Amino acid sequence: MKITEIKSCFVGPAISPEQFIAEHFFLFLAKGIMNGYDGNKQYVLKAGESCLVRKNRLARYNKIKVNSEFEKVIIFFDENFLKEFQRKHPITCHNNTSKDAFIKLKKDKLVNSFLLSLEPYYMDSGNISETFSDLKREELLLILLQLQPELSGILFDFDIPGRLDLEEFMHKNYKFNVSLERFAFLTGRSLSAFKRDFKVIFNETPNRWLVRRRLQEARFLIEEQRQRPTEIYLDLGFEDLSHFSFAFKKEFGLPPGNVVK
Numbered sequence: 001m002k003i004t005e006i007k008s009c010f011v012g013p014a015i016s017p018e019q020f021i022a023e024h025f026f027l028f029l030a031k032g033i034m035n036g037y038d039g040n041k042q043y044v045l046k047a048g049e050s051c052l053v054r055k056n057r058l059a060r061y062n063k064i065k066v067n068s069e070f071e072k073v074i075i076f077f078d079e080n081f082l083k084e085f086q087r088k089h090p091i092t093c094h095n096n097t098s099k100d101a102f103i104k105l106k107k108d109k110l111v112n113s114f115l116l117s118l119e120p121y122y123m124d125s126g127n128i129s130e131t132f133s134d135l136k137r138e139e140l141l142l143i144l145l146q147l148q149p150e151l152s153g154i155l156f157d158f159d160i161p162g163r164l165d166l167e168e169f170m171h172k173n174y175k176f177n178v179s180l181e182r183f184a185f186l187t188g189r190s191l192s193a194f195k196r197d198f199k200v201i202f203n204e205t206p207n208r209w210l211v212r213r214r215l216q217e218a219r220f221l222i223e224e225q226r227q228r229p230t231e232i233y234l235d236l237g238f239e240d241l242s243h244f245s246f247a248f249k250k251e252f253g254l255p256p257g258n259v260v261k
Contacts, residue, residue: 006030006115011128011137012076019176020186021057021101023078024155026050026140028115032070036061038101039173050105052144054154056161056186057101058176060235073115075137077155085141086156096153103154110143163188167201174213177237180206214238215251222259229256 012025027034028050036043038059045051047066053059063070105111118136121128128136144151164187173183183206184194198206214236221227233244248256 006071006073006119007122008071008073009118009122009128010074010076011133012074012078012081018178018182019058019060020178020182021053021055021059023076024055024082025053025077026073026075026105026144027053028073028111030071030073032066032072033064034061034072035064036102039176041100043100043102045102045104048107050107050111052103052105052151052154054101054103058173058178058182058186059101060176073118075140077137077141079158081134081137082155083158085138088138089142091145091152091156093152093156094150096150098154103151105144106147108143108147110147111140114140114143161186161188166194166197170198170202170209174210175217175235175237177239210237211247212251215248218244218248218256219252219259222256 006028007030012023027045029045029047031047033047034045036045036053036059038057043051063072114136118128121132121136123129127133141155166187166189169187170183173186180194181191184191187194189197195206198204198209202209204212218229218232218236221232222229229244229248230241233241236244238244238247245255245257252259
């Protein structure tokens with residue numbers, strides 16, 4: 001079977017609906033194109049390529065079908081699994097200076113053979129049977145660490161995020177639709193400390209600032225970039241178009257569709 005004939009499957013916990021990566025995961029794209037964004041960089045993954053998506057990152061990604069097809073394999077490396085793996089396979093952690101949320105992986109016949117070996121274990125749900133899921137995850141991780149030992153410095157770093165510059169972080173990441181608890185965690189603060197520091201820096205509550213900042217960007221994109229409301233509201237952190245339109249009209253006195261330069 002060709003690699004491009006692999007069907008979509010998942011190994012590990014369910015994906016969070018938030019734009020917050022709670023656990024590391026391996027992503028192989030069999031068909032289509034995937035675009036990713038982590039607040040700093042744009043990433044593109046094409047058919048036949050794979051990457052490691054890092055935990056404790058904000059990231060947004062979308063899929064593009066090619067010839068009406070899109071297939072991917074996602075395998076999670078959650079913390080409990082990684083700690084058990086480290087207990088069974090003592091390894092030396094290597095330094096990894098990359099800050100990327102999406103880390104491209106080398107192409108190799110071992111990875112290809114592993115992906116082909118998953119096919120007999122598929123269930124109708126697209127998942128791998130729990131009986132074999134940890135064994136297959138362990139096999140993949142051994143392969144990846146052999147090919148790119150520097151990944152160990154990422155996968156086996158169990159520290160929580162350190163305290164960051166709150167103002168800089170929020171200006172980079174205000175478009176992500178995540179909870180205040182996530183923002184607090186990623187900046188190395190408790191929720192109460194996050195709200196207190198936010199008030200000192202921005203002289204506004206986090207929720208109000210986020211909505212206002214997103215709406216300011218929306219108006220710029222509509223007026224200056226000639227983009228349509230339907231093209232931008234999701235990327236700006238709004239869950240639906242009606243909520244975006246209501247908030248926009250409340251802020252600027254007219255609906256987004258009536259804005260002209």
